[in-house]
Structures are given as structure tokens and as C-alpha cells.
Amino acid sequence: MTITPPALSVFETVESEVRSYCRGWPAVFDRAQGARLTDEDGHTYLDFFAGAGSLNYGHNNPVLKRALLDYLERDGITHGLDMATTAKRAFLESFQNVILRPRDLPYKVMFPGPTGTNAVEAALKLARKVKGRESIVSFTNAFHGMSLGSLAVTGNAFKRAGAGIPLVHGTPMPFDNYLDGQVPDFLWFERLLEDQGSGLNKPAAVIVETVQGEGGINVARPEWLRALRELCDRQDMLLIVDDIQMGCGRTGAFFSFEEAGITPDIVTLSKSISGYGLPMSLCLFMPELDVWGPGEHNGTFRGNNPAFVTATAALDTYWADGQMEKQTIARGEQVEQALLAICDENSAYGAHFRGRGLVWGMEFTDKSRATAVCARAFELGLLVETSGPQSEVVKLLPSLTITPDELDEGLRTLARAVRETA
Template identity: 65%
Template structure:
């Protein structure tokens, strides 16, 4: 999302009294979302957030994908309150706990076994970039190779290893040093036309004279949430998996944003019928927005020495509790997944109708979707007009040229229609005839 100049308080939406608030006095100018949404939020429930002065917004942002089940889902919230109210263990590093055991059992029962997946579950630090860093390290350790292939417009996190496989030039520049040991390849349809995207990789990997080292892994998002909502075709993902298998290169799927049901299946790669070697999960894994991530890997890749990769907050028991509640509530059957697929179709029809009138082009999959505009300034205007109408949406893409729509997976058909209507009004206001 493009943000206003931090020194321009008018553009940032701050009034004179806000300019003297503790936010302005003490918080770093790196803050971004509050510049586009200059209100103070206080309460939230389901698909809505309410400010301290009583203004309610329909939330099609969902915590950047960390709130797939909406704000304060009552079942998840009650599980947390019950746990906290009885002096249970909160912090435990990687010690055994009842909460951890129940999470692992629920993940095995509701996610792994029904899908025929055999993964070890590693608990790294609490965020998505921790999961990605873990994946990159274990891939290099397991293969003895250094290079990792990522894709154009990829986003994998803000720490050094994750930034090295991220495409966004502004975010990469923030590292302050060169980012090495990676190669960038074209994402699905990046080159357009009938170009075979994997022709170059296959050629250089098979040619000992190419000067290109065989990589440890390829890391990919099935839908590029931050990179413009580019959605890879199932056949492209299958071809990538086959290429990696033939050259004994590990396939890592970053499912931090597209996973946990966002595309209509728990893992976003299920539709393609592939089985990655390593999977990164975070964001909505805890169900309630609590920090939590895991790295899943084939058992033979679990080659760590005890303590070789660790972290103080890799055993946050409240997140185990809410994650377990979410798995039992939403993933013990196919009801939520079916609903997400229905809502995804509803969202697609709505966005395509808006785009047909305004020059926008549908992007994405499921409830991770949006509208791309040829004029990169339009999407920012749409987001601003949506905010004025009580709807929260952000932008995506290298030039923030895509309006990004991520409602809760639990949203009602009526609320989704209401949001589509508000978005349509915003787009029309931002694209006058």
C-alpha cells in the first residue's frame, strides 16, 4: 500500500489535535495503515471495526489476512478466556504443554490425516517471516546448496533471508545491504503469451556449463497477496512441482496469506494436487489474530540438531488454544470450505461487474481477490473513497495498482453484497467518466 509523506500531516489525514497526540510524538514514522485510515479503532466484531467515537467500518482487510474468521469470533474468544482464567501456562519456549499437545493432535486429525500429508511441525518464531526463514535454512541444510529461486513480484517477509526472496524494490532497499544467494524467475504469465516460464530454469539446471548453480529450493506463493494478486494456474504449479522433483530441488510453498482457507481449501495448493516439501503457515493459523507460525516439512528434512534453530516465543500457548479451537470449529468438516468457495464466486461476480463498468480487471482466487487498474493511481483513489464510505480495503502490487479485497471467510452473503456495493460506489467515484 502506498502511503502519504510522513512529514505531510495533511496528506496523512491528521488534524491539529491529532498531530500533538502520543502517536505523533512517540510512534515511528514508519507506520503506514494509520495514514490511510486516520481514525482510532476501539472495538471489533465479525466483519466490522468501530472507532472510539462510534464510527463503524466494514472490514475487507481482515488484518492483512490474519483474521480469516473475523474479529473476536465468540468460540475462539471463549476458548482463550477460559484458558487465561485458570492460570494456565502462557509462555513455555519449546517445553511440552497441554495446549501444544492439543494443537498438534487437532492439526494432525483435522488437517494432515484427511489430506494424506505427512509433515513434521516446527514451531519457529511467531510471525510469517520466521516461518520463511526456517524454511530457507532447512532447505540449505538438507541439500548442502546455497541458492534459492523465487519469483517476480514475490513477497515473503521483512527479515534478511525473506527479503532476499522478495521482489519489491522498496522493501529490499530497506535491508541496507546487498541481498544474495537467490535467483528470480518469472511467475506464471509474467512474460505473457505462449512463453514457457520454466524453459530457462530447466535449461540452466541441466547444463553444467550454464554458470548457474542448482538451487536448494524454489519458494512460491500460489497467489501473490502483496505482489498484485497474481494467481498461479494449477497446471503451472504442477509443472513447477515436477521440475523441482526431477532436479531434486525442494519446493517450498509460502501459504502465510493464502493458506488457512483463504482460497477455499485449507492449503492453497490443494487445488493443484501438489505436495510441497516445505510449507509456511502463519497469519490466521491462531484463528484470533494472536502471533503464531509453523513450518511444515517432510520428515526426512527434519535434520536439525536440538536447539540449532530456536526462538523465545515459539511456544505461545494462548495461540495454541485459539488455533485448536479454530481447527475444531471450522475444519472438522467441509462446511466452511464450501461456504468460502460460494462467497469467492459471489465476490468474483461482483468485482467483474464493477470492472466491466470502470476498466478494472479481476485478479486473485477465492476470498483473496481484487481489481487491477491500468492507471496505477486509480487503486489508491478507490481505497480512499472506500474508507470515506465506511469500507476498509488496501492496495497491492508493485505500484499499488490493485484494489485488494479480503473479507472474513465467515462473512454473510448479505454483508459481502453490502461491501461489494460500497466498493462499486468507490470505484465509480474514483474513475469518473
């Protein structure tokens, strides 16, 4: 496919230099449906990006769109702060009946604001309020958001530097296999906790991603997560799982921590919880942690009722019968087999891959190659992005509703992009 770079004058002259995705994908997108986007010149692209994980059910999912249009056409409440509305009630009932009760999770549900970093900020504030301590432990290569509290528990040096001030009260520890298995899990962490001379303030909580998406598709082993849960229990620390990108079925089960058989004290969700790309986030926590005073943490857009409508439709359509998890695991096996073949073909370049469900990453000895692969994939009509602290990982994040044929098409295009950048 030959793509003529569009005239981006208004974007270049009016929009801030902070824009990023448009630099790697120089097209003006106009329409989208399912797993495909179309630009204003009529070029179609297969989407292995899914709105950075916000579109698990694809673009303009017809079931969710119909529910949203019906709601808007009857003049349903659009903006409601945290007032009680019929849309919020329907969502809470579906979330409780379809997600929480079948998993024996007694979580209270908080609407902290519309973005993932809002949910993380709420989780950190709540942990500190409950425990009366300031310190939060995070992990190497973690990413939890771009506001100050979330940045303090984020590992990426470039993103942290953007804060412009010291980021305090966060302490990083090694993520699973960070030290290549040379040191027993949590030896350093627990030694610091028990040593009165270590200088580590007693943490209120530990925050972790089960799969580090922005950090490079680093997958924590179930046994590592179980050991972390046990460590938190022994040391009187709360366990926060950031499931903003890996939740809502991305790894197979609705919550990414289900495979490990653990129950976090606090969970953050966003991105695909609305199902339609509409801003929405949740902070879930055990009932005994619900010590908030009314309005103690709030936000003007915490009651996004159109998002409640599409979220309810997504839960009722895709999660009531248990089939979505099985489908995602099957699609993941399809990706795994394709990546195995690509990496075998490129073994001389140190190609290797990792992932779970429908989130995968591929890396090469030459760390710059990931960017070249993504650029060539775009030229061939496939949207993939990089991740990792040096943008060294090709990250695959297709929608959960992608068809096997579409998935195969994208994987063949990826293989060609890898081959043509060798």
C-alpha cells in the first residue's frame, strides 16, 4: 500500500509538540469499525493497537453503539457527577452480578474520575489513609499514570522527568525476573522491611501490574504474584493491582490476577471498562477499607453516564456466559504460534517474545529494530506500537473480538514487516 503523507498543517501549527502517536502513524483517520480504521484518503488499516487497550471489543461495536444511541435518543442523563442515575444503577447491578459475585469478590466500587491515573491516585490516597503511612512500593519498569502520585510509582525515567519536581514517597523494587533469577524472589524487599537500619519507611501498600504493558510486556509468574500477596499479608501492607490495561479480559480472565488465585486489597480499572472508548475508571477495594468521607475524593466527570451504558452492554454481552475468556485464550494461542515462527526465522537477530492472552511483545538484540518494524507495519497497513523503556519491544494489542482471519492477516503482515527490516 502506497501512502502519501497528509497535509498536517493545522496539527503542526496549532497542536502541541507533545503529540506522539500521530508521528508514527502519519494519517488522518476518519472512520473505524471492528478491527479496522480508515483514513480520509480511503486507506484501511488493521488495528493491533486497540486504543492502547481501550477498545477490547473493537471500534464502534454495534451492540454497544446501539445501546448508547438508544440512551442518547431518549435524553438519558449525560452528566451526573456522583448522583444516583438509572444508568449507574444498571452498571453496578451488572458488574456485581456478572463480575464480582461469580468470583466471590466483595469489593466496593468507587468512581474516582474518568481516567486510569485518577483511579491510581485514589488507590494510593486510600492506602495511605487506611494505614497511616506515606511510602508506596512499586516495581522496576512499572507504569501507573502521568499525574504526580502515579508518576511517583512509575519507573520510566523520561516520563518521571516530565514532572519537573521531586517525586517522593515511592520506592521501586525488582519486578519478577528483573535480576534474571540470580536472587530469590523478594529477598531484597523483605530484608529491607525487616532491617531497622535499611532506611525504608514502612510502606502503606505495594502496587503492581501482573503484566507490565508500557514497561515492555513483562509477565509476572503466578507463583511470584502469590508470594507477593503473602509478603503483603506478613508485613501488614495493602496489595494494589493496577489492572487498567490488563483487566477487562485482556489476558483471558476478566481480571488479570485471577490466574494467580490471589485477591488484591485494591484494584484499579479503566481503559476498556466502558467498552466503547468512553472515559471511565473504577477503584475497587475491600469493604473494610471504605473509610472515605463524602466528597473526600471527587471529580466533575466521575459520573460518565454514557460510559455506564456501554459498560453495562459490554458486561451483559461478553461476560455473562464465560465464552469471552475461552475465545481470548484461543486467539492468544494463535498469536503465540505465529510469533514462534517469526522468532525462529529471525533467531540470528536474537528475536524472542513473551505475553499472555491477547497482549504480546517481541524484542530483538538490536533495540532500535522495534521502531523500524512498527514503521514498516504501518506502511503495510497494520497499526502496532512499541513499548519498553527504550521502545525496544513490538507490542501487539489487538481487540478481543478480532476474527481468526483478521488476526492471521495481521500476523502475516507483521512477519513481512520483520522480514523487510532485517
